[in-house]
Amino acid sequence: MSGRSSTHIMLSVWKALLLREATFRLFGTRAAWAWLLLEPLSHFAFLTFLFAIVRQRVVGGIDVAIWLILGLIGFFTFRRTANQMGGAIDSNLALFTYRQVLPFDAIVVRGVLEGLIMLVAFILVTLVMALIGYDVVPDRPLMVLGGFFGLWLLGGSLGLAVAVGGVIVEETRQIFSMLMMPLYFISGVIFPLSAVPPQYREILMLNPVVHGVEAMRAGFSTYYHASDGLDLSYLYLCALCLLALGLTLYTRFAKAIETT
Amino acid sequence: MIVAEHLTKKYPTRAGPPHWVLRDVNFTIPPRLSVGILGKNGAGKSTLLRIIAGTDHPTSGMVRRDVRVSWPVGFGGGLQGSLTGRQNAKFVCRIQGRESEADEIMQRMQDFAEIGTAFDEPVKTYSSGMKARLQFAMSLAFEFDVYISDEVTAVGDANFRKKALAHFQSLVGKAGLIMVSHNEQTLKDYCKAGLLLHEGQAYWYDEIGDAIDAYKAKSAT
Numbered sequence: 001m002s003g004r005s006s007t008h009i010m011l012s013v014w015k016a017l018l019l020r021e022a023t024f025r026l027f028g029t030r031a032a033w034a035w036l037l038l039e040p041l042s043h044f045a046f047l048t049f050l051f052a053i054v055r056q057r058v059v060g061g062i063d064v065a066i067w068l069i070l071g072l073i074g075f076f077t078f079r080r081t082a083n084q085m086g087g088a089i090d091s092n093l094a095l096f097t098y099r100q101v102l103p104f105d106a107i108v109v110r111g112v113l114e115g116l117i118m119l120v121a122f123i124l125v126t127l128v129m130a131l132i133g134y135d136v137v138p139d140r141p142l143m144v145l146g147g148f149f150g151l152w153l154l155g156g157s158l159g160l161a162v163a164v165g166g167v168i169v170e171e172t173r174q175i176f177s178m179l180m181m182p183l184y185f186i187s188g189v190i191f192p193l194s195a196v197p198p199q200y201r202e203i204l205m206l207n208p209v210v211h212g213v214e215a216m217r218a219g220f221s222t223y224y225h226a227s228d229g230l231d232l233s234y235l236y237l238c239a240l241c242l243l244a245l246g247l248t249l250y251t252r253f254a255k256a257i258e259t260t
Numbered sequence: 261m262i263v264a265e266h267l268t269k270k271y272p273t274r275a276g277p278p279h280w281v282l283r284d285v286n287f288t289i290p291p292r293l294s295v296g297i298l299g300k301n302g303a304g305k306s307t308l309l310r311i312i313a314g315t316d317h318p319t320s321g322m323v324r325r326d327v328r329v330s331w332p333v334g335f336g337g338g339l340q341g342s343l344t345g346r347q348n349a350k351f352v353c354r355i356q357g358r359e360s361e362a363d364e365i366m367q368r369m370q371d372f373a374e375i376g377t378a379f380d381e382p383v384k385t386y387s388s389g390m391k392a393r394l395q396f397a398m399s400l401a402f403e404f405d406v407y408i409s410d411e412v413t414a415v416g417d418a419n420f421r422k423k424a425l426a427h428f429q430s431l432v433g434k435a436g437l438i439m440v441s442h443n444e445q446t447l448k449d450y451c452k453a454g455l456l457l458h459e460g461q462a463y464w465y466d467e468i469g470d471a472i473d474a475y476k477a478k479s480a481t
Contacts, residue, residue, distance in 0.1 A: 004357050008357065009357065012354055012355060012357050012359070013354075013355050015354060016351050016354030016355045017355075019351070019354070020340065020343070020347070020351045023343060023347060024340055024342060024343065027342075028340075028342040028343075029342065093337075094337030094338050095337075095338050096315060097313075097315055097331050097332065097335050097337060097338060098315075098331050098338065098352070098355055099313060099314040099315055099329075099331065100355045100356070101355060255317050258317065259315075259316050259317055
């Protein structure tokens with residue numbers, strides 16, 4: 001016996017996986033780190049262009065560029081975390097030949113890495129905006145972070161559930177990717193929900209992603225007219241329920257997951 | 261010592277009745293003994309090896325290990341192509357909890373693999389022989405009580421094979437080896453005892469020669 005405690009083994013595996021995954025994500029291919037930023041930035045550039053055409057400079061009381069950046073960063077944090085974690089088992093299959101590495105480790109590490117990458121991206125973008133001359137100091141920084149972290153947690157919980165679900169029902173990931181596309185449009189990321197009639201908006205507000213995205217904007221400026229019914233705790237409640245579901249599924253099917 | 265108790269493994273099949281690979285298998289592998297596992301294709305050799313290595317779970321029964329068991333020697337799936345040999349090696353040091361001695365261990369790997377400066381090049385640029393050498397060296401750089409090998413001892417060129425064999429022979433008395441192979445000569449070169457898997461049952465032989473004879477007799481019928 002190696003004499004290491006389980007916690008000790010888990011932590012050294014997490015460290016090893018995190019460094020390996022980070023090296024690959026940032027330097028695995030030519031300028032891989034630039035591509036990480038390029039995806040949200042290309043959406044941003046295209047959308048600012050569209051808003052410029054319709055001559056909309058302000059959404060809900062804040063500058064459209066800020067409005068878009070916050071929405072895109074928030075939504076991409078959610079989607080990328082869920083995506084990365086959902087695929088963690090498949091892409092690390094070979095590593096499970098090392099007895100110490102469990103699928104759970106691979107899933108968790110990917111979520112943490114994605115959160116860190118998006119946080120760095122967020123900071124970078126903010127700095128650039130400040131250099132260009134935008135006022136980037138949020139009125140309620142904790143609320144912005146609360147929305148950001150909540151979206152990450154929601155993405156992570158969903159990612160765990162998808163990763164585990166993929167072992168039980170093969171098609172889980174396909175269904176998940178199919179749902180992500182419409183979610184982008186109905187989460188108020190690029191299309192303000194205030195433009196939706198109230199009776200339909202109530203339905204859209206059931207989507208927890210909206211609450212995270214709107215909280216980030218409302219936290220940025222107290223003047224922002226967020227969608228009615230904005231409730232950050234609803235986002236966290238959804239995230240924690242999903243997390244409980246994911247963990248329960250993992251525990252229940254641990255044997256099947258760990259022999260894939 | 262590795263003790264298998266009432267080890268059973270079955271896989272579900274499309275036809276309905278499950279396929280029993282191992283049925284109530286019991287055996288004890290004493291410390292520092294080299295054992296060859298024999299059996300037909302699909303007899304459950306690799307499954308058994310995975311269960312011993314702790315990466316697969318038996319349907320029922322258990323394996324008790326009070327020794328450090330390696331991952332399959334020469335296992336290569338874990339190499340990340342765009343990382344260098346050194347980065348991959350460091351990863352393995354970390355998950356083995358040997359980060360503090362990583363430099364020493366990686367030096368041993370580099371010496372054993374004899375791939376020179378390629379150690380600091382991305383693994384995807386390696387030839388298959390170089391990759392095999394690195395994988396082999398990665399396993400042998402750690403001191404395990406029992407090494408596990410699934411049909412991969414015969415990698416690399418003749419020189420490297422000789423070196424690998426010499427290394428294993430130098431481990432006799434210090435560490436055990438559990439290997440699966442279809443090659444009679446390999447089994448005789450590396451192993452002392454034999455474990456024959458046949459129709460879900462395991463038969464123990466103290467001499468590998470006897471196990472090979474029994475295997476031939478069983479597959480002839």
